[in-house]
Amino acid sequence: MKKAYLGAMAFGVAALIAASFASTTHADHNSPLLGKMEVDDRRSGYTYMEPETKAIQDDDFENPAMIFVEDGEQLWGSVDGNANKSCQSCHNDAFDSMKGVAAGYPKYDPKLKKLKSLEQQINICRTERMQAKPWKWESNELLAMTIFVRHQSRGMPVNVSIDDEAAPFFAKGKEFYYERRGQLDMACKHCHEDNAGHMARANRLTQGQINGFPTYRLKWQKVGSVHRRFRGCNKNIRAQPLKYGADEYVNLELYVAWRGRGLPVETPSVRN
Amino acid sequence: MAKTKARVKAPKSAKKGEAFQIKTLISHKMETGQRKDKKGNKIPRDIINKFVCTYNGKEVFSADWHPAVSANPYLAFYVKAEESGSLEMTWTDDAGKAVKKTAKVTVS
Numbered sequence: 001m002k003k004a005y006l007g008a009m010a011f012g013v014a015a016l017i018a019a020s021f022a023s024t025t026h027a028d029h030n031s032p033l034l035g036k037m038e039v040d041d042r043r044s045g046y047t048y049m050e051p052e053t054k055a056i057q058d059d060d061f062e063n064p065a066m067i068f069v070e071d072g073e074q075l076w077g078s079v080d081g082n083a084n085k086s087c088q089s090c091h092n093d094a095f096d097s098m099k100g101v102a103a104g105y106p107k108y109d110p111k112l113k114k115l116k117s118l119e120q121q122i123n124i125c126r127t128e129r130m131q132a133k134p135w136k137w138e139s140n141e142l143l144a145m146t147i148f149v150r151h152q153s154r155g156m157p158v159n160v161s162i163d164d165e166a167a168p169f170f171a172k173g174k175e176f177y178y179e180r181r182g183q184l185d186m187a188c189k190h191c192h193e194d195n196a197g198h199m200a201r202a203n204r205l206t207q208g209q210i211n212g213f214p215t216y217r218l219k220w221q222k223v224g225s226v227h228r229r230f231r232g233c234n235k236n237i238r239a240q241p242l243k244y245g246a247d248e249y250v251n252l253e254l255y256v257a258w259r260g261r262g263l264p265v266e267t268p269s270v271r272n
Numbered sequence: 273m274a275k276t277k278a279r280v281k282a283p284k285s286a287k288k289g290e291a292f293q294i295k296t297l298i299s300h301k302m303e304t305g306q307r308k309d310k311k312g313n314k315i316p317r318d319i320i321n322k323f324v325c326t327y328n329g330k331e332v333f334s335a336d337w338h339p340a341v342s343a344n345p346y347l348a349f350y351v352k353a354e355e356s357g358s359l360e361m362t363w364t365d366d367a368g369k370a371v372k373k374t375a376k377v378t379v380s
Binding site: 061064067071222 | 277279301342343
């Protein structure tokens with residue numbers, strides 16, 4: 001009698017242990033539009049959103065950021081600058097030429113000898129190839145073009161290089177992530193690593209992934225870039241926000257992108 | 273309304289008597305008039321205050337919007353299919369400017 005009871009208990013415990021090691025993917029985290037929104041223990045911000053917010057992202061008609069994709073497409077074909085070129089002149093149809101491109105940004109630029117973000121590459125093309133004025137960071141034009149280009153990688157996994165020349169910048173970005181700053185003396189990790197899933201006042205903290213950027217934030221009632229978010233995060237902990245396009249932010253962007261490696265590019269995502 | 277983009281999604285065909293859904297989205301700041309700029313001055317109100325849908329000229333749906341409606345308003349509503357024709361959406365702002373979008377439907 002005792003032997004059988006022990007045997008049953010052992011089976012029960014084994015089953016519990018097996019269950020806890022079972023796959024951590026949750027079906028309700030999937031997007032009907034893009035499929036799996038998590039890889040191992042890396043979760044897209046999508047998985048933390050309310051169902052209503054997710055629904056807006058999953059519907060290309062309802063997603064207000066899709067208007068920026070249309071704007072970007074229009075800009076893509078528009079001639080601008082003294083060289084009388086449009087993006088299309090060199091890159092032809094973005095649907096083909098830009099596929100997978102954004103998923104590798106930020107990347108090392110051998111001419112600049114440092115990392116560059118997608119926004120910066122767009123302006124490099126404008127100033128050097130098109131002889132046009134660079135677009136101001138966070139302007140509607142730069143946002144639209146960044147969203148349009150990154151949208152061509154939608155569904156593809158984030159795949160940034162952190163090796164070779166990018167390695168030292170990746171290390172700097174990682175250092176920034178774990179460095180305390182501001183009046184509240186906090187590092188990125190305190191919210192996004194130690195407390196992901198918990199509440200900060202009325203907001204649920206996510207892992208701070210950037211695979212969906214530029215994103216339509218319901219709080220902003222507008223689309224915004226990664227650097228806008230970085231500045232906001234810094235302001236939240238009462239640290240001095242850096243300038244848009246600052247080297248530190250581009251390095252940080254590489255590190256944070258790497259933290260979301262394998263997650264699908266969702267641009268343009270919808271977040272709270 | 274500078275650079276305002278509107279879109280309409282409606283079925284191309286419907287059965288007579290059936291209620292079909294129309295989805296609309298318009299990009300607009302919907303400035304409430306309560307926000308302040310960096311200098312402390314109130315940013316003037318600038319919202320879309322009326323939406324009307326006409327079906328072959330006859331008004332079948334209208335909405336009065338107030339400052340509580342968020343930016344880039346999404347609106348979905350149902351219309352009963354009577355006859356083939358065009359559905360015209362009109363968004364009007366405080367200044368009286370209107371944005372129009374049309375969708376055609378075939379009713380069998």
